[in-house]
Structures are given as structure tokens and as C-alpha cells.
Amino acid sequence: MKVALSTDWIFERDHSIEMLDMLAELYREAPLYTLAFKENSLLGPVVERPIHSTFLSNKADSVSDIFKWTFSLPSLAKGLFIPCSTDVIINITHGLSHGIKKCEKTPLYSYVYDLFWLHQKPKGLKQKFFWSQMISFAIKEFKKAEKVWSANQIIHDELLKHGIISEVLEPFFKVEEFPLFPANVFKREVVLIQPDTLSNIELEQLLVSLEGEKVRLLGSAREGFDPAFFIGNPCAGELAPIFASAKVLIDFEQCLFPKNALAMLSCGGNVVCEDESKKVYLDSDGVKFLDRVQILNPSQKENLFWESDSKKLHAHANRFHGTRFKRKVEATVQHS
Incomplete structure (x- = not known):
């Protein structure tokens, strides 16, 4: 079975990356798709595989840098394509990477670690203009997932307000x-x-x-x-x-x-x-x-x-x- 992994960003080791590490150990051959990846930022199973990212990898060194590109994030997610030969996609999302383009028939299992993008406040006219489009994109793409897991009841309830049904699956640590x-x-x-x-x-x-x-x-x-x-x-x-x-x-x-x-x-x-x-x-x-x-x-x-x-x-x-x-x-x- 061909498995692909996806997440919003890889900049440094944090708890969400530790969770991704477990998936990377489970699926050693799985390629990884992400909006932005800072090379040499960490070691471990996550980076021991082909990593496909957008041009933001050359522009962003932190999450705040990605935030500046709000106007282009939906198009970047659509431009990063997970091949149809993939049998299953497992995604750990902060609220956007579940929208990375895939074939309609490929099941996506999305774990919502947090809703980072939904909780940010747009700054400046340019961000405000594109903000509603980005949020609309994020909500719409959740509804295409085969299964959505929420990290806690608060996230579950927030998704439910948008008509997204999820199952609470609490995070883990060692x-x-x-x-x-x-x-x-x-x-x-x-x-x-x-x-x-x-x-x-x-x-x-x-x-x-x-x-x-x-x-x-x-x-x-x-x-x-x-x-x-x-x-x-x-x-x-x-x-x-x-x-x-x-x-x-x-x-x-x-x-x-x-x-x-x-x-x-x-x-x-x-x-x-x-x-x-x-x-x-x-x-x-x-x-x-x-x-x-x-x-x-x-x-x-x-x-x-x-x-x-x-x-x-x-x-x-x-x-x-x-x-x-x-x-x-x-x-x-x-x-x-």
C-alpha cells in the first residue's frame, strides 16, 4: 500500500512534528508533502524521505513568515499535487495542509492538531481581502476528507459549527x-x-x-x-x-x-x-x-x-x- 504524509510546515522540532515522527516510522517509504520545509532544521524519521514542498521553502523560515503569504496559500496547496498512485494520505494539519491537491478517489485521513489558520487575525488590507477566501477553502477541503480526527473536544466542537464531523483522538507523547x-x-x-x-x-x-x-x-x-x-x-x-x-x-x-x-x-x-x-x-x-x-x-x-x-x-x-x-x-x- 502506497501511503503519503502531509502537514502544513516543517521548521523546527515541536510536538506536532513528534507526532509526525511516529507516522514516519510506521510508513518508512511514504513521501511527505508540505507547504514549507526548512532544510537542515531537524533530524529524525520525518526528514528521512522525499519531501515535496512549495516555493515557500525558499521564502519562509518560520510560521510567521508563512502568515505573510495568506493571499497565495490556497493556490499553493492546490499546486502541490499528491499523485493518483497513492493509496492513502495521512495528514497532520494546523488548518490548511489537508487542502493539498489529490485525486478524488484517494482517501484522506486528516488529524487536526490545531486550527492555527482559523484563529489568526488578518493584518493589512491585502490579508483582509484574501482572508475569507482562505478560511472558506480550509473548511471546504475538510469536507472532502474520508475521516477527520480532532485533537480535543474544543476543536471537535469548533469544526462541528462548520458542519464538519470529527472524532476526538487525543495527542500522545512518549x-x-x-x-x-x-x-x-x-x-x-x-x-x-x-x-x-x-x-x-x-x-x-x-x-x-x-x-x-x-x-x-x-x-x-x-x-x-x-x-x-x-x-x-x-x-x-x-x-x-x-x-x-x-x-x-x-x-x-x-x-x-x-x-x-x-x-x-x-x-x-x-x-x-x-x-x-x-x-x-x-x-x-x-x-x-x-x-x-x-x-x-x-x-x-x-x-x-x-x-x-x-x-x-x-x-x-x-x-x-x-x-x-x-x-x-x-x-x-x-x-x-
Whole structure:
């Protein structure tokens, strides 16, 4: 069976690319079709195959660069053709790549990771003029898919408003890389912070409120702060022991899929999060949603710490194991 893969863009390794990696491992011979591909931007199964893209590969280095070409995106998608000899197309879309031209008889299975294009606001007269055409194109092309999967219920409901029926199939991450260690292996004594969206002033305020705690920060060192606080961006093998020795992860990461928060739960630790949009994935007893003012307030410090059943937290994270996703895709392709 000849399988083709497609996605909107390939610029850097992110969670959607990790999901595409699994498909690329499943279908080693499958060519990949995308609107824009930045060469040498990443390694792995995704790029170990023929990659077909548009001229945007020479014009765009980031998603924001693609956004500037709104007026031409539908025609570019139509101009990139997946041959009729293809038996099945598996697509991970951010809202547009499901519209890459194909033969009418070729079944398309589209996984909606997010609706990036539908949620952007056009800038300038040129974008505004072509915007409705692009959205109309995206909605129309969804209706041509044999099957549409939604990453969560919110996306499912939004598609349904446009008359598109989808099945919720939650994303996955490599849960197996974040095991629940025996209780006597690591002592939970660290307060781990993912400070991405915190300003330096806010970070300083949080560190003051956590005085007396053993604090570590994910990410690169910031000017004006003790570099010893920062642990960089470790790989999964290094992160698991860090999560296992933390009693809480305070998460200020801005992302669509809260991989680090789920990894923390998988290792049996609690998470404090301010972004309530993540509730769709973090509906667990091990997660508290507090606003930034509460988190930074020293008088609210006790709200950051509580006892949880580590086995239940791990079980929640295990809901996002890749096996379910893999089996669903394989079964669908085999019966197409």
C-alpha cells in the first residue's frame, strides 16, 4: 500500500512534528508533502524521505513568515499535487495542509492538531481581502476528507459549527520515557518552574515568595539571575529524574499540548498551571489552575503544595500513550 504524509510546515522540532515522527516510522517509504520545509532544521524519521514542498521553502523560515503569504496559500496547496498512485494520505494539519491537491478517489485521513489558520487575525488590507477566501477553502477541503480526527473536544466542537464531523483522538507523547519511580529512589524536594512567559520582574517576585525552597528553573539562564537556578533544556532521559525529584512543577509554558506538565504527572508529581485552556488535557487531581497573581503572592504559597496519589497521576498521563494513536491510524489505513 502506497501511503503519503502531509502537514502544513516543517521548521523546527515541536510536538506536532513528534507526532509526525511516529507516522514516519510506521510508513518508512511514504513521501511527505508540505507547504514549507526548512532544510537542515531537524533530524529524525520525518526528514528521512522525499519531501515535496512549495516555493515557500525558499521564502519562509518560520510560521510567521508563512502568515505573510495568506493571499497565495490556497493556490499553493492546490499546486502541490499528491499523485493518483497513492493509496492513502495521512495528514497532520494546523488548518490548511489537508487542502493539498489529490485525486478524488484517494482517501484522506486528516488529524487536526490545531486550527492555527482559523484563529489568526488578518493584518493589512491585502490579508483582509484574501482572508475569507482562505478560511472558506480550509473548511471546504475538510469536507472532502474520508475521516477527520480532532485533537480535543474544543476543536471537535469548533469544526462541528462548520458542519464538519470529527472524532476526538487525543495527542500522545512518549509516556514510557517518564516512568513512575519507586518512592524510595528520589526524594521530592525541588520546586520546578517553567518560567517561559514570566517577565524578569515576575520571576524575581516568584523566587522571593519561594524563599526557603529548593528551586530549579527549566530553560536557559536569564541575565540578572544566578545561573545555578537554571537546568537548561534536558532531553527526556535527563528530565525524568528531575521530575521525579520535584514536588511540584509551576508551569508558565505557552503551548498547545502541555507535554512537560503531563510528563510531570507521569512521574507522579503535581502541577500548578495558569493557562486554563490546558484543562482539556490536564483534568487531573494532580493539577491546580491558579491565576498569576495567586501564584506570585507569597501569602498564597501554601496553595502550591498538596498531597496526591502518584499512581493516579501516572495513570492520567498514561491516557496519552502513543499506542492508542498508533493502533487507530494503522487500523484505519488497513481498512481503507
